[in-house]
Amino acid sequence: MKKFLKPKFLWFAFWVVAIFTGITLLPNLQPIIATHQNTTKSQVNQQQLTKLQSHWGRGQLHTQQLTIVFNNSRTNLSPAQKTKIEQTLHKLKHNADYYRLRQLRTANTSSNDRQLLTSQDGSTQLAVASIDARQSELSVVAKQLQTATKIDGLKVAVTSPALITQQHQAVQNHQTKQVLLIGAILTFILMGLLFKSLLIPLINLLFQSIVLIGTASLATNLIKLRNWPFTSSSLLPIGSLGLIVTTILTWSLMRDYLAIGDSIKNPDQVAKLTAKRQYQRWGWGLGGLAIALISLSWTPLLATASTWLIAIIIGLALAVVPTLGLAFIALLDDSLRWPSTTAWRQRPKNLWGQFSKFSLWQPGLALLLGLALLIPGFSQGRGHFSYANLNPTILTAPTTAETGNQLISAHFGIGATTPVTIYLQAKTNLTQQNQLQTLDQLTTKLQQVPGVASAVSVTQPAGQKITQYYVGSQLTTVQASLAGNRQALVALEKTLKGNQTTITKADLAAQIQQLKTVQKQLEQLDLDNQQLSLQLTSLSQPTTERATQLNQLATNLAAAETLATQIQAQMGTILTTQADLVTKTTVANNELHKIHQSLGQSEAILKKVTTAVGHTTQYLTGLQASQVGQSFYLPTDAAKSAVYQNSVATNTSADGKLTQLVVTLKQPATSAASQRTLRQVKQTVHASLLATPLATAQVTYSGQTVQTTPVRHALTQQAWQWAALAGGLVALILWLSLRSLLLSGYLMIGLVAIITSSWGLAQFGYTKLAHFGNLPWLALVWSIILITVHWLSISYPTLIQKNWLRSFDAKQLQQQFYHCGRGTGAITMIELALVGPMLISPTTVMQATGLVTILGIILSNLLLPLVLPGLIKWTITPPKFKQPSKKPTAKA
Numbered sequence: 001m002k003k004f005l006k007p008k009f010l011w012f013a014f015w016v017v018a019i020f021t022g023i024t025l026l027p028n029l030q031p032i033i034a035t036h037q038n039t040t041k042s043q044v045n046q047q048q049l050t051k052l053q054s055h056w057g058r059g060q061l062h063t064q065q066l067t068i069v070f071n072n073s074r075t076n077l078s079p080a081q082k083t084k085i086e087q088t089l090h091k092l093k094h095n096a097d098y099y100r101l102r103q104l105r106t107a108n109t110s111s112n113d114r115q116l117l118t119s120q121d122g123s124t125q126l127a128v129a130s131i132d133a134r135q136s137e138l139s140v141v142a143k144q145l146q147t148a149t150k151i152d153g154l155k156v157a158v159t160s161p162a163l164i165t166q167q168h169q170a171v172q173n174h175q176t177k178q179v180l181l182i183g184a185i186l187t188f189i190l191m192g193l194l195f196k197s198l199l200i201p202l203i204n205l206l207f208q209s210i211v212l213i214g215t216a217s218l219a220t221n222l223i224k225l226r227n228w229p230f231t232s233s234s235l236l237p238i239g240s241l242g243l244i245v246t247t248i249l250t251w252s253l254m255r256d257y258l259a260i261g262d263s264i265k266n267p268d269q270v271a272k273l274t275a276k277r278q279y280q281r282w283g284w285g286l287g288g289l290a291i292a293l294i295s296l297s298w299t300p301l302l303a304t305a306s307t308w309l310i311a312i313i314i315g316l317a318l319a320v321v322p323t324l325g326l327a328f329i330a331l332l333d334d335s336l337r338w339p340s341t342t343a344w345r346q347r348p349k350n351l352w353g354q355f356s357k358f359s360l361w362q363p364g365l366a367l368l369l370g371l372a373l374l375i376p377g378f379s380q381g382r383g384h385f386s387y388a389n390l391n392p393t394i395l396t397a398p399t400t401a402e403t404g405n406q407l408i409s410a411h412f413g414i415g416a417t418t419p420v421t422i423y424l425q426a427k428t429n430l431t432q433q434n435q436l437q438t439l440d441q442l443t444t445k446l447q448q449v450p451g452v453a454s455a456v457s458v459t460q461p462a463g464q465k466i467t468q469y470y471v472g473s474q475l476t477t478v479q480a481s482l483a484g485n486r487q488a489l490v491a492l493e494k495t496l497k498g499n500q501t502t503i504t505k506a507d508l509a510a511q512i513q514q515l516k517t518v519q520k521q522l523e524q525l526d527l528d529n530q531q532l533s534l535q536l537t538s539l540s541q542p543t544t545e546r547a548t549q550l551n552q553l554a555t556n557l558a559a560a561e562t563l564a565t566q567i568q569a570q571m572g573t574i575l576t577t578q579a580d581l582v583t584k585t586t587v588a589n590n591e592l593h594k595i596h597q598s599l600g601q602s603e604a605i606l607k608k609v610t611t612a613v614g615h616t617t618q619y620l621t622g623l624q625a626s627q628v629g630q631s632f633y634l635p636t637d638a639a640k641s642a643v644y645q646n647s648v649a650t651n652t653s654a655d656g657k658l659t660q661l662v663v664t665l666k667q668p669a670t671s672a673a674s675q676r677t678l679r680q681v682k683q684t685v686h687a688s689l690l691a692t693p694l695a696t697a698q699v700t701y702s703g704q705t706v707q708t709t710p711v712r713h714a715l716t717q718q719a720w721q722w723a724a725l726a727g728g729l730v731a732l733i734l735w736l737s738l739r740s741l742l743l744s745g746y747l748m749i750g751l752v753a754i755i756t757s758s759w760g761l762a763q764f765g766y767t768k769l770a771h772f773g774n775l776p777w778l779a780l781v782w783s784i785i786l787i788t789v790h791w792l793s794i795s796y797p798t799l800i801q802k803n804w805l806r807s808f809d810a811k812q813l814q815q816q817f818y819h820c821g822r823g824t825g826a827i828t829m830i831e832l833a834l835v836g837p838m839l840i841s842p843t844t845v846m847q848a849t850g851l852v853t854i855l856g857i858i859l860s861n862l863l864l865p866l867v868l869p870g871l872i873k874w875t876i877t878p879p880k881f882k883q884p885s886k887k888p889t890a891k892a
Contacts, residue, residue: 012327019210022217056653063102063130064138064162068145069404071155076122084151089127099141103130110646112461119411139166157404167399169232171842176236179837183240184208186833187247194826195254196340203328204250211246211316219309229297229305236846237782240834242313247830248793249321253278257329271329275322285796288733290314292726299722300714303778352821355865356814363870370867373859377757380764413453415665420678420703422661422685426694429656431648438692440632445684446663451677456662459632461647468638471631490610669704675712678705715777740805746871751791755784758855779848787856790831794824795864808876817865828857
């Protein structure tokens with residue numbers, strides 16, 4: 001029983017339990033990877049956007065948008081093609097439940113959408129689909145829509161920023177598995193060739209698996225439970241570093257075992273001594289690097305904050321390889337050499353030995369050669385980086401979604417795919433006149449910001465002013481109405497003048513006088529008739545004497561009397577009527593006189609009104625020409641129009657308390673020009689809302705430009721601070737372990753010089769030779785870490801043997817460089833086997849990382865033996881420069 005309590009069995013049992021526990025506790029990695037795509041640690045912006053979407057309403061809660069692009073690459077869309085597009089989209093609406101469509105905006109939805117979703121050249125048309133994210137996966141629906149919207153003769157693509165990120169993630173996950181698998185296979189073959197053994201590569205493969213599985217289990221639980229920083233873009237470099245460190249430790253362990261085993265025959269003693277040497281050789285260097293990487297966990301960039309995973313990998317590798325290797329060495333002993341029995345013979349000379357010999361012989365010349373290797377990189381190095389994508393996984397070959405994105409950029413503008421959306425949330429309804437006027441003024445000012453292509457809001461739904469919504473246009477209508485009224489008033493004034501003239505010409509007073517004269521004559525005639533009647537009456541009375549003769553006359557006179565009576569009655573009627581007519585004519589004359597006076601007054605009033613209308617027209621003309629004419633005002637009839645109602649439905653929330661302004665930039669979202677434009681946009685928004693009804697409104701910005709701003713700020717403002725902190729920690733650990741401040745300073749200066757030069761050389765190749773543009777910023781981060789690992793792997797074991805500044809011996813130092821140079825080749829091949837596959841990666845970040853790292857490895861291998869021995873010699877024995885001899889002065 002006691003033999004099973006030996007360290008080799010205990011360590012073996014411990015790691016068996018640990019690995020099974022890690023596998024048991026390992027959660028599902030896919031959801032964690034899928035939900036960690038951000039570049040910065042701050043999640044505040046995303047939380048605000050999620051909250052805003054919940055307030056937006058209108059069926060947009062829990063939705064994601066997909067843009068369907070229809071493009072005719074040759075010419076404008078023909079009527080037949082437009083009909084096919086319309087029919088295709090109608091089928092999508094008909095099958096909305098199948099595709100989980102909440103909303104589908106097309107060019108025929110409204111006049112606003114017709115302008116927004118149709119390119120100016122007429123060759124491209126868009127449709128925006130809102131997908132229910134709770135019931136379906138975006139990538140699955142995108143494939144379905146891609147299939148359902150195919151039209152002969154047209155390029156059709158389904159795209160969105162979220163879809164591009166998902167496609168990048170899928171490619172990234174595939175390339176991570178591919179590169180790590182290739183690296184594992186290459187290291188397996190390499191370890192077999194180095195040791196001419198089959199068991200050692202298998203043991204190394206086991207160690208790699210244990211380290212990666214243990215790291216994955218521990219890291220995912222920390223991310224899930226403690227929300228430690230992590231981004232999926234760091235999986236490949238972190239995994240590659242894990243394989244590099246594990247393989248180097250395994251190589252070092254087995255190399256020491258084979259060297260010690262030839263002189264010591266006790267397997268347990270050999271195993272303990274071998275494990276002890278690993279901690280002496282690698283403990284301080286890798287441990288210091290792990291501490292420095294942990295300090296970067298507080299950086300605002302998730303890519304660098306994720307480096308705590310490397311610290312876990314280094315810690316697990318240092319724990320697993322020596323201890324579990326001890327168990328394998330003690331258990332297998334010489335069987336580890338199977339199928340070979342002898343290792344490769346060491347060459348009597350190597351590059352490091354020759355370089356160190358030359359450096360000790362001519363330190364100055366060696367230093368000049370070292371500078372000659374560095375100067376080309378120094379001269380080409382620039383502080384310019386590429387911010388090609390929010391998630392640093394920009395691919396060398398575009399995906400389907402990226403193709404759609406490129407079509408939109410080509411036909412709608414460079415910034416059309418990545419606009420800046422400004423959300424304004426207030427406590428009151430934003431569709432009131434005062435709020436709308438403030439929003440319109442803000443929109444107009446944003447359109448004038450340099451670098452802004454367009455700005456869309458509820459008052460300008462197509463990015464242009466609607467003329468009838470502005471006071472100037474409305475004043476034009478009012479002026480036209482006033483001009484018409486003025487003409488009517490002038491015509492009325494003329495009519496009044498004519499009537500007044502007609503009344504004046506009527507001269508009713510003379511007519512009344514004539515009527516009075518006729519009345520008097522008629523009255524006199526009436527009197528004469530009365531006298532005639534009396535005489536006739538007297539004549540008509542018969543007498544005895546004249547009875548007979550006058551009978552006939554009496555009869556005639558009676559008839560005449562009757563006629564005279566009738567005439568008298570009619571004359572009375574005429575006199576009565578005439579009197580009444582005279583009375584009425586007199587009244588009418590008085591009324592006409594009053595009307596004449598009233599017409600005169602009305603004419604004067606009309607003149608005043610006409611003059612006032614003229615003055616009002618002049619005032620309105622001046623008002624229209626002033627700034628007031630540019631003011632927004634929504635009339636009641638315009639508020640009920642379809643254009644405004646569609647704009648409200650698109651750009652405001654259901655409760656009217658939340659609105660959006662969509663600002664399209666002229667340059668790509670990740671460019672420096674867009675960053676400057678964004679700053680000006682924020683300043684404009686802040687200044688425009690001061691002392692307005694929206695002064696207290698909550699402003700939220702979203703978009704790729706907004707999300708990449710912290711990246712640029714962190715790199716430009718904080719990069720040197722965090723780099724100095726990490727470098728200072730590494731230098732401190734080297735000082736404590738090497739017990740020499742000067743040696744640690746030499747190593748740190750050399751590391752900085754190599755990183756700078758390799759970056760410059762890679763940048764020259766990218767920009768000047770291949771014309772690929774600037775290197776991605778994240779490539780610098782990962783290449784710094786990888787080059788640092790290599791630098792410490794070759795320099796620290798060389799100097800850890802003793803303090804060379806206190807006990808300097810040129811021959812021993814040369815021998816030490818020769819001895820370490822034999823291992824440098826193996827370390828370099830291991831690193832190249834794992835870094836080299838990055839060059840075939842589909843992401844530009846990993847390609848650039850691989851290139852910079854390989855250049856750094858080459859420079860490190862050349863410069864360390866060429867420069868460091870001479871510097872150590874010069875530090876012990878400073879160079880003596882001969883001074884020119886002085887000529888003897890002639891005596892006077």
